[in-house]
Amino acid sequence: MVKCSEDNLDKLFFALSDPNRRHVVTALLDGEKALGDLAPPFKMTIPAVMKHIAILENSGIVRTEKRGRVRYCRLEPDQLELAREWLADTTRMWTDRLRALSLYLEENP
Amino acid sequence: MVKCSEDNLDKLFFALSDPNRRHVVTALLDGEKALGDLAPPFKMTIPAVMKHIAILENSGIVRTEKRGRVRYCRLEPDQLELAREWLADTTRMWTDRLRALSLYLEENP
């Protein structure tokens, strides 16, 4: 089972709970992008994008780096993989227990 | 690919972004529980639990039903499975693209 603190999960799920942030993640699948390049597609001001990036960065999904006057944003594969594994494990556990429960209910109506 | 609207994902991820709500989900793995039985384990008042249940219910993860004076809460397997599938698909896509990207970067340093 992957180590993933409760707090990490809070931040992770919260980061993914906003459509603009999920779009940012999708946009970063092609590779790193400048912060300014992320704003135009969404009808948001730069400060708004910065806040979303900060939340994504705080969750560990995105990492940023400033080179010159440009801040580049990229996905952090490790954290993404951690998230994927936790989700796979947890949902498998859920479905397993639910399957056991429904079997039990079938046999003991 | 599973159909799962953007709005559903917002609600779903948001519902999972709170530790108390995840604990409620875990508690419901054993089967249905009365609303009042969910409050004591967490140091929360009943109205607080009700709000969390409302959010979980709105996300489709939990369904509730009132029998007599008791409101029973249970997990909604279908929605859970939808969520699991979406997460599996999406994270697979992420890792695939990231793998392709890292291969590309290896070949074009």
Next chain:
DNA sequence: AGAACACTTTACCATTTGGTTAAGTATATC
């Protein structure tokens, strides 16, 4: 009928979100 139970609703509170505009800072470019 009257009391006990299990929520529900209402009203309230501090904090966080998600967004804005406007002014400030650091880095390139001419």
Next chain:
DNA sequence: GATATACTTAACCAAATGGTAAAGTGTTCT
């Protein structure tokens, strides 16, 4: 050196969260 770029910061705002206490409603028990 002056100017344009590309963020940053600050200040502000409406709405949503996550919680509380207290009063209200509908069921069940005796």
